Amino acid sequence: MFLELASLVKCILYTWNRFLLTPAVGCVLLLLWRIWRFTVLPVLRPNEPKELPYWIPVFGHTIAFFGNSDKLLERGLNYTGRTHEVFAIQVFRKKLYIITNPSDVSNAFRDNEALHFDGHLNELLCNWGFEGEALRLAWHVPQPGEWCYLPGNPLNPNHLSLNRFTEEVYREQLLPGPKMDAMYNAFATALFATLEWSNLDFCTVGVRGKSRLLSLSMLCRHTMVDATTRSMFGSHLHRINPTVVENMMNFNDHAWMVFFRYPEIFGSPVTEPRRQLMDTLKTFINLPAHARTEQAWSIDTILKWQEIMGVDLHSRASIILMIYWAANSNEYNISFWVLAHLLHSPDLFRTVYEETEAAWPHGKLDIKWLCTNAPNLDAIFSEALRLNGGAMVSRVVRSPITLGGKVLQPGHSALIPARQLHMNEKVWGDNVAEFDATRFKNKKSLTRHSSYRPFGGGVTYCPGRVLAKEEVFSFLAILFHRFDIKLAVVGAEKQKFPKLDDSTPALGITGPVRSMDVIIETTLKNKFY
Numbered sequence: 261m262f263l264e265l266a267s268l269v270k271c272i273l274y275t276w277n278r279f280l281l282t283p284a285v286g287c288v289l290l291l292l293w294r295i296w297r298f299t300v301l302p303v304l305r306p307n308e309p310k311e312l313p314y315w316i317p318v319f320g321h322t323i324a325f326f327g328n329s330d331k332l333l334e335r336g337l338n339y340t341g342r343t344h345e346v347f348a349i350q351v352f353r354k355k356l357y358i359i360t361n362p363s364d365v366s367n368a369f370r371d372n373e374a375l376h377f378d379g380h381l382n383e384l385l386c387n388w389g390f391e392g393e394a395l396r397l398a399w400h401v402p403q404p405g406e407w408c409y410l411p412g413n414p415l416n417p418n419h420l421s422l423n424r425f426t427e428e429v430y431r432e433q434l435l436p437g438p439k440m441d442a443m444y445n446a447f448a449t450a451l452f453a454t455l456e457w458s459n460l461d462f463c464t465v466g467v468r469g470k471s472r473l474l475s476l477s478m479l480c481r482h483t484m485v486d487a488t489t490r491s492m493f494g495s496h497l498h499r500i501n502p503t504v505v506e507n508m509m510n511f512n513d514h515a516w517m518v519f520f521r522y523p524e525i526f527g528s529p530v531t532e533p534r535r536q537l538m539d540t541l542k543t544f545i546n547l548p549a550h551a552r553t554e555q556a557w558s559i560d561t562i563l564k565w566q567e568i569m570g571v572d573l574h575s576r577a578s579i580i581l582m583i584y585w586a587a588n589s590n591e592y593n594i595s596f597w598v599l600a601h602l603l604h605s606p607d608l609f610r611t612v613y614e615e616t617e618a619a620w621p622h623g624k625l626d627i628k629w630l631c632t633n634a635p636n637l638d639a640i641f642s643e644a645l646r647l648n649g650g651a652m653v654s655r656v657v658r659s660p661i662t663l664g665g666k667v668l669q670p671g672h673s674a675l676i677p678a679r680q681l682h683m684n685e686k687v688w689g690d691n692v693a694e695f696d697a698t699r700f701k702n703k704k705s706l707t708r709h710s711s712y713r714p715f716g717g718g719v720t721y722c723p724g725r726v727l728a729k730e731e732v733f734s735f736l737a738i739l740f741h742r743f744d745i746k747l748a749v750v751g752a753e754k755q756k757f758p759k760l761d762d763s764t765p766a767l768g769i770t771g772p773v774r775s776m777d778v779i780i781e782t783t784l785k786n787k788f789y
């Protein structure tokens with residue numbers, strides 16, 4: 261990206277010298293270009309999505325996008341009179357169509373031919389470290405007679421390409437069924453172990469008599485990443501690298517740099533945690549099969565097929581890291597927000613506490629029961645996903661497609677930003693920006709509204725969505741069952757409700773601004789003394 265920038269600058273300087281452009285002439289030309297591009301062209305081509313104007317050709321909105329994508333998209337909505345028609349922004353050479361109208365969104369998710377995921381996946385794979393030969397192998401469909409065409413092999417009976425195979429495998433692992441339950445059980449076992457009173461030092465920031473003061477953010481981050489790691493890899497990664505959980509938390513904070521291939525030349529903060537995770541995964545992959553007995557079925561199966569295809573170690577580890585990241589990235593942020601809302605409103609807390617406590621018949625947590633019999637918690641979970649869900653789903657336009665009267669041209673990308681769907685005042689009403697604990701309880705069908713997309717949609721609709729709910733609900737249920745918790749009194753005023761961190765491009769559930777934690781006062785319940 262920066263090489264291209266350098267050649268662009270060179271080219272401009274060359275033109276400048278060649279034609280003896282004075283700054284004044286340059287400014288006039290730029291102004292003419294801008295008027296042509298953003299005032300005249302839109303009139304000549306009313307069916308093309310309007311472009312949000314910019315001053316620097318090619319570079320466009322790049323800086324604004326990485327600085328605060330949410331604000332940039334809001335500016336685009338304002339520019340188009342908040343009609344929610346498709347509009348376009350320019351992010352370094354690439355035109356991105358922004359789709360925010362509910363019916364455009366459904367049409368976009370439905371048309372997998374015109375708006376294709378593979379082009380985007382290819383780009384993602386490159387950004388994550390898949391290269392050259394491995395990339396070719398990953399798309400290769402086994403043909404009769406080839407080394408990878410194994411008739412009657414139970415592993416890949418439909419002879420899918422490695423990429424398709426991987427997707428099929430994690431769907432089977434994550435969607436409801438015995439494999440999902442196995443993963444949930446491993447996750448819950450880890451939760452029970454972490455959430456022991458004597459184990460809470462990792463998030464304790466102070467002690468008051470019999471109580472501990474806990475950092476909510478640290479509690480959620482560590483507990484959820486640890487449990488996810490164990491649900492996928494058993495104790496193997498922990499044994500190879502005792503700091504694997506911290507590495508994943510640090511990686512997570514900057515993972516957007518990997519997604520957008522942010523140049524690493526500036527000593528990027530993602531480099532070190534990424535290297536450590538890659539090393540850990542490479543060591544893990546190289547273990548003999550009998551030393552990887554605790555791994556989940558999907559990890560085992562994907563690694564086996566990668567080996568048959570002959571993919572190199574670095575690329576194998578990159579894919580596993582991508583899946584490992586997807587399983588981790590949202591869980592602790594959504595747990596944080598649900599808990600923050602409950603702690604800040606004691607009445608809500610009591611209602612939800614009664615729901616979770618009812619899920620412990622004979623002292624054993626019945627998670628399936630809780631997930632279908634807690635209408636208040638359910639509504640709060642959905643509302644927290646709405647307010648904090650910032651996923652931006654990408655597709656590549658392969659053939660022209662008309663959305664709301666605007667024609668999207670092939671070669672460009674389309675972006676469906678959950679945040680703008682969830683903040684559409686026409687859908688959600690005047691209190692769109694407020695947390696309304698009963699919004700989804702009063703109108704259950706809202707979870708199926710096409711302007712509600714915390715888990716994305718279409719071919720990449722999150723396969724982990726059911727598991728995610730079980731995991732978050734069990735975290736709360738165990739926490740409430742074992743401890744008395746409440747918002748701590750720190751200083752003279754009530755703690756402020758944390759703000760959403762909108763300073764980096766969002767990839768899923770956005771977290772809180774770093775300096776705004778929630779401190780909770782926690783005591784062990786009497787029955788456990």
Ligand code: HEM
Nearest residue numbers: 430586587590591594651653714715716720722723724728
């Ligand atoms: C509240 C929690 C979660 C949220 C909000 C969430 C959100 C999302 C979103 C928005 C996507 C689509 C991304 C895209 O289209 O570019 C996605 C995909 C995915 N999610 Fe989740 N997710 C959650 C939990 C999980 C969990 C717990 C797992 C696994 C254990 C998981 C595994 C995946 C995978 C593997 C994909 C890729 C699907 C594909 O490309 O076909 N997710 N998730």
Ligand SMILES: *[C@@H]1O[C@H](CO)[C@@H](O)[C@H](O)[C@H]1NC(C)=O
Nearest residue numbers: 330331332333334335336338
């Ligand atoms: C969009 O317009 C509203 C109302 O005029 C204004 O309050 C808001 O600041 C604008 N947003 C941006 C990002 O320009």
Ligand SMILES: *[C@@H]1O[C@H](CO)[C@@H](O)[C@H](O)[C@H]1NC(C)=O
Nearest residue numbers: 513589593767768769771772
């Ligand atoms: C979760 O929140 C943290 C900040 O607390 C942020 O760095 C991270 O990117 C968030 N996760 C996602 C998926 O956006």
